[in-house]
Amino acid sequence: MTTVLEVEGLEKHYGGITAVDGATFGIEEGSITGLIGPNGAGKTTTFNLISGFEEPDGGTVRFRGEDLQDLMEPSRDERVIWGGASAITAGTIGGIAGVAGLGLGTVGGLGTLAVGAGLGAGFYAGQERVRQAREGHTNSRPYMLAREGLVRTFQITRELTEMTVLENLMLAPQGQAGENLANTWLRRDLMEREEAEVREQAREMLELLELDHVSDERAGNLSGGQRKLLELGRVLMIEPEVILLDEPVAGVNPSLTRKLMDRIETLRDEGYTFCIVEHDMEVIMNLSDTIIVMSEGDVLVEGEPEAIQEDEAVIDAYLGVD
Amino acid sequence: MAVSDVVVSFALLVAIYGVLSLGLNVKFGHTGLLDFGHVGFFLVGAYTSALFVLPPDDPADFTNYVIGFGEIPLVGTWAFGIIVATILTGVIGGLVALPTIRLREDYLAITLLGISVIFQRVVQSESWLANGPDALRGYSPPFQGLFPIEPGTLVGAVAFSVVVFVVWAVATAALSLQRENDSRLPLDRIYAVTTFGLGTRAAGVLGSRFAVAGVAGLIAAVISAALLLAASLVLLVGALVSVYGWLVVLVAIGQHYADLDRRELALGVGFGTGLLVALLPLPIADRISVSIVGTLALLGALVYAYYHAITSYEWVADVKLTVVGLGAVWFVGIWYVLLPILGPLGSGSLSGVLGTLFRNVVWFLQFGSSAGIGYSIAVIGDVTVQLDYSRFQLALFLLSLGALYTVLEAAVQSPFGRVLRAIRNDEAVVKSLGKDPFVYKVQSMVIGSALGGFAGAMWAMYSQGLTFRTGAPETTFIALLIVFVGGVGNNKGVLLGAVLYWGFQQATTQLAGFFPPALRVNVLAFRLVVVGVLFLIVLYYMPDGLLGREEYSSGVGDS
């Protein structure tokens, strides 16, 4: 088995508080890893760092052998926008300077405009080079990681409260043709065909999560447990490779919890990789192949569930004695 | 001015502000980007298009401006000017977005407001750019030279038929929608006639009812052009088109209020009549103090009665908006049909009554100006008719509004629109799902600003003269009011909001006519206060606007 996610010496400080303090661990492909530890141990912060929502103060994370920071460099769309804007701005200045300042005619003005535009685009490209070459520069573009197949859920659920439950799910799939503005006008047929598929997929997911009866309800009207389910369904709709789940079954009723655990195991057998933060010991011990225990921002121990339950240090710091 | 002319100028303003507010709705309603500087794009669009059609600047006179492509063929036309204005404002919107878009909502709003004020200041103080603080004039709206049309000429016939086309197509499309849920009237047969037999069968071949409506409009346009060229039948065609328009409007109103029971109807009519009665002191009382106090007292009584009714009777509360809507329809009907004939009725002239009625019914044509074709009609007497330029402009504006609305709806009723609405809800979710909010926000700013620029070009045509006041911040807030009243993020609601806002403006302008000239200015200024108060009431009682947020069938048809 290969290690799909390697975390090394990860650090994050908030003012005086050290939330993550040199955590080092690895996550095996096609496994379920449990991440446990006392409140405030730094589990959610670790997730934020791995999923790109926050920038680390030290350490590295590798996803399939590639540094996260490299994966999070600006997308092509973003580069086009900034480069284009620099070219337009500098070109306009060049053109005006040519005509009004240097007294050139239309042709000369077009010349200075082109020179200005070239300089503008060149300046943008140059400063991007310099920025990327700087030692230890960080990025925060979580969407780039999601596109690569590394997704997360939020511990405090975040749903699109004003949109329907169905729409919440239909937003998730990657690379929908209709997300491109030009396609909404020119490729309506393609868009509608895809949309029908996505809707079907979303309905299946709702059925699995037992949310089908509220599919047209606004997500803001859901109960706490239903929100957790929606959160889970949304990332599953992406069909990612590695899924970070932050307390996915907190507040979900026991029978549905069991069903979701079965589902997660099936997905694991199909090759998905999970890393799950969970305080429910029965769930996490039954589900996980490996357990990582965090305490005060660092990894305390790592091992199989049986060994962890016996571990003195873990019992002291987290599990307590019955 | 005939009442129909008032309605036409009202519709022109609705079209301009409709486009402007649709633009703001993309930014604010759909994406959540609060742009207090939306008017900046309106200003740039207006000036850009005007500068393109103006002739080259004459250094000898007192005006100064740049560009002036008016004499270059193609480049100096309105069509080209509008396209440039739209693209330019779109690009500027995108550029402005880049440094500001990461700001939180309120900071973003203030920054954009600042940028729009800079635009306005540049226009105002750079006298070489667009005549500085003085008005920019000297251009005329497109095709105005063709009017009043010459019936015997080809150009005149074509100009006339363009207007016929738009009115006929719009009315036919509306009729085809009404036909489906009304079995009491012989709408099917009327539809078959007005589509020239294309009717329902052609819908399959042509694709949709809108295509059928377009083809029917085309046929009607060709026929009327022929009638005009061969026989100068201006009045006949005008009357036919007018009657068709009325039919569709009346059926639409009838259908909208089809399920009313008798007491709701009575309440609505009572409300409208009450409004009329409340305004009666204005024309009747001689002393201005008496008329104002009387009107205000009666208005207060009406509002109190309404409030009392909706708070004490449950069935009234259920239909509270219906009552107001019905009352407004009743009131407008009386204003349009009954009030103009009161004068001739008083002097007992039957031909005067019929003549006024006739002029207002045949809204498609303008009567009584010096130029035009003379007709002699039984009882009514002699009339001169012509197709006024304002009708033609109305056709152009409605066509633009309809086209832009359709294009915009296609863009937001899609996964693209879904991402925009998701950004308004929670950006972090959008990011966690692999979509870059930045890219979408920039696109939203580009589309919204381009619509603002287009509306600016329409304004340049309508007003035929621009000053830096075109970019006054009030305009943004009017657009925002329109968005809020109709329904944030609801394009149909935005159109409704534009109708309501300009309806209010027109009504108060008419009312101000009853005041002595010295007071009139104060009355017109005071209505800003009234608008503000109404805005607060709407926000308080209906935070989602009259139509509310749109329920999206998650992109495309749910089937």
Ligand SMILES: Nc1ncnc2c1ncn2[C@@H]1O[C@H](COP(=O)(O)OP(=O)(O)OP(=O)(O)O)[C@@H](O)[C@H]1O
């Ligand atoms: N944005 C922030 N600003 C300041 N301090 C923070 C921030 N986020 C987390 N912390 C601190 O970092 C520490 C780790 O928090 P974290 O949320 O990672 O804990 P956790 O292990 O997920 O706990 P729990 O099991 O309760 O969810 C806490 O002491 C917390 O107060």
Ligand SMILES: [Mg+2]
């Ligand atoms: Mg946590």
